[in-house]
Amino acid sequence: MTIQTALPVLADLGGVLMGEHAALLENEVGGKVFINGQLAYVWGAGQDGLRRLAASQLVDTGAAQVNEVAAGFGVNTESLRRWRKSLEGAGLLGLAPVKKGPKRPSLLTDEKAAQIRAVRVGGVSLRATAEATGVSTDTVRRAMAMTTATEAATGPSARDGVAPLEAAEQLALPVLPAPVPRDGERAAARAGLLDCAAPVFAPAAHIRHAGLFLALPALETTGLLSCAKEVYGSLPDGFYGLETILIDAVLRALAGETRAEGATRFNPVELGRVLGMDRAPEVKTIRRRISQLAEAGKAEELIAALAKHHLNMSGPDAEDLTAILYVDGHVRAYQGTKKIGKIYSTRLKFPVPATEETWVTDAHGSPVFVVMAEPGASLATELRNLLPELRTAVGDDRRVLVGFDRGGWSPALFQHMAEKGFDVLTxxxxxxxxxxxxxxxxxxxxxxxxxxxxxxxxxxxxxxxxxxxxxxxxxxxxxxxxxxxxxxxxxxxxxxxxxxxxxxxxxxVVYRMGSRWRQENQFRYARMHFDLDSHDSYASTGDDEDRLVPEPAKKKAYQKVVAARNAHAEAAAVADANLLALKTPADGAGEVTLTSAMHNQVMAPVGEAENALVAAEKVHKSIPAKVRLGDLSPGQQVLNTETKLIHHGIRMAAYNTAMSIAREIRTNTGYKRATQEAHALMRQAFNQAGDIDPTKPGYLTISLDPLPTKAKTAAIAQLCEHLNSTQTRYPGTGLILRYKIKSNA
Incomplete structure (x- = not known):
């Protein structure tokens, strides 16, 4: 019967489905079980033994799973296990209900419970504890459960320094409930009647990615959301608004999937719970929304707003953020099929098709500003062009120390920077x-x-x-x-x-120059964890064919001039040695007369080398230093920069968020290995599961599962206490975020 073609079960009759094959119909006159639409078991009112028989055999025949049958019959899996065990041992008689006798006094008094706990706390096993106290192992379990409930109701546990949740909070949250339905809002969005959907949270337990909520206080300090609102205002009407798209992008980056394609590696319903949505945006939606931002053409304004916000933050060491900046170029290699100009990559040690970016970081190595470098421009040229934007971001006339590598070497640039209120460090x-x-x-x-x-x-x-x-x-x-x-x-x-x-x-001076390596570390970390070198958009436009570029033949001709000069110098040295030998005869030899023929013969190689040098210099001089790009490389393309800059703004916010959380772990927790493991612990916390509880008015409580070790659990608990003090509100709501760690008890 279990392998027959399924017949339909009418839901209107009140049937409870148990898996794909079985259904239960039950009312005051009895019950019936159908397997694949065919009647299999029937019992009348009060025939509890037959009801238990049906439940047991549904599992034994493989018609449904244990948890499905238990849920359908309204019992727990332990009761169902006992029914099956009784049926196996005593047959149908074992399932008959036994009339209970008079209730005897419970053995588990407060004194007995205290005695059990005293024995159990010493590490004694359940069975040994039961034998020592004269009770059953079930009684030992109930005594220990009473302890847990008492601790949860009365206050924090002394173990690990972690505050357990209240018992009501632990029991009230449903496990993985269906998301809040948003069908009406989605229909309104399709009709163009909704600006954007606001975050809505429902109580839920054991939610994956709940640890990502820890990033929100640090994300707020980056200014990404406020600056994006200031620059773009909002996205065109639709279900997912500007804040949701940006929060989704940053949280995915912190979870290890920065690119839009990484959204396919998340369950959209699970990530949607963190965003306050019924499901997270998928790849095509993310790309469409980012493209709408790119069409506004305001990516440079967004980066400038982020830089101004970052450099004018308050807090410890905030003065150093604007007093010291580091600038360096970063080559982003291109692996596609389009004709992109080549740039020498110091990391790869050879020229590759690439675009170059100029990055600015603060004294701690955190990214502040980025611009797309002009094709073929040197770091010295980029620095000169960048100074007005840096002055705007700093916001006043204070002198700023700018550190950079030898690529920016130019005494004329040093003088120019000093005149404009910037100090050089190189x-x-x-x-x-x-x-x-x-x-x-x-x-x-x-x-x-x-x-x-x-x-x-x-x-x-x-x-x-x-x-x-x-x-x-x-x-x-x-x-x-x-x-x-x-x-x-x-x-x-x-x-x-x-x-x-x-x-x-x-x-x-020595310390600050050595700290420039923090910028190199930022490039390396961002490549590893935030896909810094990804393209994000493969769109391109034609390069300016009238742009003058260096003529490669000029360089090759100059190499021939250098070779000719070396050959000439070598020939002259040989001629001088030969002439000296002719003028200085060996001992005992008579006088030697140096004739014109002898001199001409010695100097002949010098003349040939000189003629070759003159010819090489003439060829070099005749080649122009620069030519039109269209004549040298017609059809050359440049990659889209608008979309890339938007993603850079998101990556900057994600990087600075991660650095802030890691810094909090080092400075505001007692984790002994924080210096070596702050970033690893941060990533582990971001991937932790937990509960979402919005039932307390004005608060959104996130209760994270304990981490694998006591030390890590205690460290994240201390981090939660610190983040609670920030009183951060979830963006787009009035809910204040509150963080907890569940008790191990």
């Missing part, structure tokens, strides 16, 4: 004279982590010739801080740091 490029050893002295500096470092440095001033005025001898005087470091292959060498800041201590 490495010296090219050959330079070593500083005398007697000028070195010991200096030290204490960083943000309270660790003091010492170096031996020489603090001097040097003159840099300005490229445009080499003939006049004009120079730019700049401060040079030199260090002695180990050299490759043994020994030592001197490295030189240049800065226009005359007031900063030499120790801090």
């Amino acid at each position: 490495w010296r490029k090219g050959a330079s004279k070593n500083i005398d050893d007697d000028q070195f002295a010991e200096v030290s500096h204490t960083g943000e982590n309270a660790q003091t470092r010492s170096w031996s440095v020489a603090d001097t001033l040097v003159d840099l010739p300005l490229a445009a005025t080499k003939t006049t001898g004009e120079v730019f005087t700049i401060r040079q801080v030199s260090r002695i470091v180990p050299a490759t292959g043994g020994g030592t060498r001197q490295i030189h740091i240049l800065t226009t800041d005359r007031d900063m201590s030499a120790g801090e």
Whole structure:
């Protein structure tokens, strides 16, 4: 019967479905069980034994699962297990209800419960505890359950420093209920009658991704939502609004899926519970909504607004955020089929089709600003163009220390930056004279982590010739801080740091220059965890074919000039040696007369080398330094930048959110390994399951499951206490977020 074709069961008759095959019809006169639409079991009123027989055999014959039958018959799985065991041992008589005798006094008095707990707490097994106290193992379980209920009702547990939930809160939440229906709002959105759907939360227990709620207080400090509202206002009418799309993108990034395609790796209903929706937006919706933002053409305004918000935050070390900035270029390689210009990648060590971006980070290495670099532009050129935007983001006339690598080397740029209120911090490029050893002295500096470092440095001033005025001898005087470091292959060498800041201590100059590696760490971390180098959009437009670009033939011709010069110098050296040998005869030889023929023969290779040099220089001079792009590489494309910048804004917010949570773990928890494991613990917490409870007016309580170890659980509990103090509201609602960790009891 269980493998026959299923016959329909009329739901209107009140049938309770148990799996795909069985249904139960029950009323005051009895009950019936149908398997695949055919009547299989019947019992009358009061025939509880036959009812239990039907339930037991539904499981034994494989017509339905244990949990399905238990739910259909309104009992728990333990009762159903006892019925099946009785049927197996005593047949139908074992299922007959037994009339209960007079109730005897319970053995589990308060004194007995205390005795059981005293024995059990020592680590004794259930059976040993039962034997020692003269009760059954079930009584031991009830005694321990009474303990848990009492602790939950009276206050926090002393174990692990974790506050358990109230018993009412633990029992009231349904497990994985259906999401709040939003059919009406979706219909209104399709008709163009809804601006956007607001988040709505329903009580639910054991929700996946509940740990992502921990990111919301830090996300608010990044300013992504407020800046996006300021720049874009809102998205076109639809079910998913601007805030929902951005929160979804950031939370997916923190969960390890930054790209839109990553939405396919989430259950949309599960992620939707965190967003307050019946389901999270899917790939096509995300792409369409981001495209609508890109059509507005305001991505650069969004990045500028984020930078201004970041650089004007208040809090510890906030002054350093604007006092010190680092700038560097980042090459994003392209692997598609379109004709994209090549750029040399220092990471890959060869030229690749790519686009280049200029990133600005703060003193902690957190991204602040990003612009798409002009094709072929040097870092020095990008720095000069970036200064007005940096000044706007800083918001006042204070001097800002800007650190960068040798790619921005230009004494003329250094002078320009100093005149515009920016101080330079960079490495010296090219050959330079070593500083005398007697000028070195010991200096030290204490960083943000309270660790003091010492170096031996020489603090001097040097003159840099300005490229445009080499003939006049004009120079730019700049401060040079030199260090002695180990050299490759043994020994030592001197490295030189240049800065226009005359007031900063030499120790801090060395420390700040070394901190530029935080920007490299940001690139590496963002590539690993936030898909920094992903394209996000493969759309492209034609490059400006009238743009002048370097002529590659010019470089090749110059290489031939250099080779010709070396050949000429080598020929001249050989000729001089031969002439000297002719003029200086061996001992005992007579005088040698040097004739014109002999001289011409010795100097002939020099003449040939000189002619080759002149010819090479002539060819090099005849080749223009720059040519039209259309003549050199017709049909070259440039990748879309608008969509990429929007995603960069989202990635910046996600990165800064992650760094804030990791910093809170290091500074506001007692986790002993926080220095080494803060980021790993943060990612583990983000992926933790938990409960959502909006039943208390004005609050949205998130109760996370305990982590695998006591130390980690206690650390996240302390993090929750700190986040509760921020009184953060869930975006788009009036609900204040409150975080808890469930008790292990």
